[in-house]
Amino acid sequence: MNEKLKSRRLVRTLVRCGALAAAAVLVLPLFPWSAAAKAVPALSPFVMLASTIATRAAGGAALFGLPVLLVVIARRRWFCRWACPVGLLTECAGRLSPVSASRCGPVPRIGRWLVLVSIGAAAAGYPLFLWLDPLAMFTGAVGLAHRPTSPAATAAAAAVALVLLLSAALPGVWCLKLCPLGAFQELVAAGRRWLPRRLAVGDSSTEANGTERLLVGPVPRRSLLAAAGGAACAALGVPLGMRAQAAGRQRQPRALRPPGAVPLWQFGQLCLRCGNCIRSCPAGIIATGWRSESAAAWLAPIVSFDSDYCREDCVACTQACPSGALAPLRLEEKPNQPIGLAEVLMDRCLLALGSECRAMCIDACPYDAITLHEWTFEDDRRYPIVAEANCPGCGACQVACTPMAAIAVRPAAPPLTGRSVAARNPSD
Amino acid sequence: MDPKRMTRRDWMRVLGATGLATGAGALAGSGPACADPAQRKDAPRGVRVAGPDHPPAILRDGKVIQPERQLALLHETDVLVVGGGPAGVVAALAAKRAGVRATLVERYGHLGGLWTGGLVLIVIGHIVTGKKQVCQGIGEEMMRRLEKLDRGICNRQPGRNPTVDAEALKYVMVEMVMEEELDVFLHCWGVDAIMEGNTVRGAVFESKSGRQAILAKVVVDASGDGDVFGAAGADHERRKYHAGLVHRIGNLDQVAKDAAKPEARLLGSITPVAGVRWVNMQGPDIDALDVAELTKLELNARRLIWRNVEKLRQTPGYEKVYLMETAPQLGVRITRVLNGLHWLKMSDVLGGVRFPDVVAVGGAWNGDHQEWQIPYGALVPKNVDNLLAAGRCISGEPLMSDLIRVIPNCFITGHAAGAAAAVAVKDGCLVRDVEVPKVQKLLLQQEAYLG
Incomplete structure (x- = not known):
């Protein structure tokens, strides 16, 4: 029996090491699969469920998260035990620590409340704490190996380092008490208790942790209370989301966000800060947003047209986004998802000032959205006019107008509805 | 018959028959190149006069004909x-x-x-x-x-x-x-x-x-x-390309310190001469090989320039600014x-x-x-x-x-x-x-x- 247990442990350790390596390879990404980078954070059923609820749209990312969700319903904490790369690292950190694993016992199960509030807020379109998902953190941290590095990757690496330090100080505290993905798995597995009991018996206790206490033994009253508490907690999230939505509508975005970005108030929370969009952009125009309109959008990606523009033949970032913060776009949909709107600065435009100018903005525009005001003897001015309906704010004109910088893409005004993603994909 | 072609053939004949002789004579007469064409003995000078060597154009059957002649x-x-x-x-x-x-x-x-x-x-x-x-x-x-x-x-x-x-x-x-x-x-x-x-x-x-x-x-x-x-x-x-007429304005060094700010395009750009600026004109798209279009542009451009300089002069503080010069050549691009x-x-x-x-x-x-x-x-x-x-x-x-x-x-x-x-x-x-x-x-x- 002991031998059998040992060999099973060995197998699991090998599988977990393999999963860690595979996750790193996917994120970097070391082989040519466009969805590779997205795959790792999208595997999180917590991210999948919260973002699906928030965006009212099951994006391509659901294909990764849904099977994991089904498995973790059947097998409690299956993902933690077999696949989670952060789990393997925290366990190693814990083993190196002289502190006993039982020390984290009195720590409250914060992760569970985070998940419940997050799901509730997601119902109002505002999924809180998605960025605490270990797969999101891991993806961001592995991105540190990508050149050039982004502050988002540094921040994610710092978060992973913090998690490891925490795990060394109090072994198991992250995985058991704090991790929203772990807590999410427990919550969905707990749903089994509402099923006939025999289905739940198979999971005998082999782990020396404190979690099975809640799961083992059908105590209908406790379950009911827990469910009621959970529902109340989730309900708490709804007004939070509603408030954020109302506040966000008033706020004029200052920064440009990548194409297909959900409205700003939602974007800051849906975005995992995994850095996938930054790494996927062939033009290198997506960066970490240091200065943001609100604390909620801090470190979320921004777009700048200092050196290049958003290519008309590319939707890579939207395809790389695991959470739907950037709606997955097809190329033909991209022109309808404006990043912003180009604006001619008449006090800088050489043409408007009457000087000679090659009007490179007009030739540069891939969407033929810029025309010249016709010069006549009655109105002797010639200057570029941007057709709002045709301008997706790709920034090609802004790049072309160096060093005069007389045409610039400005963020579009906040949309009237918070559910614009659903409206954008009528098929969903 | 294309009159131009006719003339060209005419010159060919001229060159074949007498051109080389004339050229040789010219060289012999003047020696090496001279900076002052007025000093050249060989250069046929003076106004053109009607005569056997210079037959004028004639009207024949309602068509203007340029008779063949030696240049x-x-x-x-x-x-x-x-x-x-x-x-x-x-x-x-x-x-x-x-x-x-x-x-x-x-x-x-x-x-x-x-x-x-x-x-x-x-x-x-x-x-x-x-x-x-x-x-x-x-x-x-x-x-x-x-x-x-x-x-x-x-x-x-x-x-x-x-x-x-x-x-x-x-x-x-x-x-x-x-x-x-x-x-x-x-x-x-x-x-x-x-x-x-x-x-x-x-x-x-x-x-x-x-x-x-x-x-x-x-x-x-x-x-x-x-x-x-x-x-x-x-x-x-x-x-076809846009063409315009450029002008220069003067006395800008006499603009009052507290003058109002005129429209920038009326002020143009600096020149090396103090108080003088040059003002560009984008102009309309024209076929600048069409003399009718060139004429129309030149006429209208002069009106426009006068109007714009007057507009500038009406800006408080710019009263002394004046139209110094319009370009001798139309700005064909x-x-x-x-x-x-x-x-x-x-x-x-x-x-x-x-x-x-x-x-x-x-x-x-x-x-x-x-x-x-x-x-x-x-x-x-x-x-x-x-x-x-x-x-x-x-x-x-x-x-x-x-x-x-x-x-x-x-x-x-x-x-x-x-x-x-x-x-x-x-x-x-x-x-x-x-x-x-x-x-x-x-x-x-x-x-x-x-x-």
């Missing part, structure tokens, strides 16, 4: 440069300095073309990223000479687009052509090519002396409008463009394509991109021999027009054409067969930049 030979030379703008003056100087006879013919009474007479005073397009100046050679020599003059040029710091004074530049060009003892004919409008088969043998000019011919071994078409290659039947494109052996493309500019037969290196408008190369083929017509294009009419796609037409790119292509013409004359070969390395060597000797 007087004004001059014979090695390199004939038609057009005295930045391209033409530099081309003629380059050829003369290379040791061949060169003749410069200009339609107006001054040199410099649009750079001076068009009041296109700003030098745009000679710098690239890193503030490096790529357009060098004789054009740069002109700017250096301007530097030595008070109020000759301003904004000469690296990376900036300098602005010249038109009068100072006219003077500098006169000094340079007279130093080189270049043959110059002013008030002479090149109106036709002289052909022998597919080979250009000279050009026909209209002036107060009537219609006269100049024979040459190589002709450089620096007319801007491609008048010579157009007449010679070289393959070309004719483009693009008309005919040669379809030459090489077609300049914007994709080559952006891609940094390098050519083995590079004869000039162009810059960027505001130093915002890399240098780009102009190969010799962009100056050479496909189907006509012994003719070179220089200036804004060289061979290139419409997107290239704005890069080709600016002053520095005119003087560098002029420099290349003049050097190539000199090499062709020295080697006694067709311009299309010129050994480009020799041209490149000559250009480098004359301090041009070839990358």
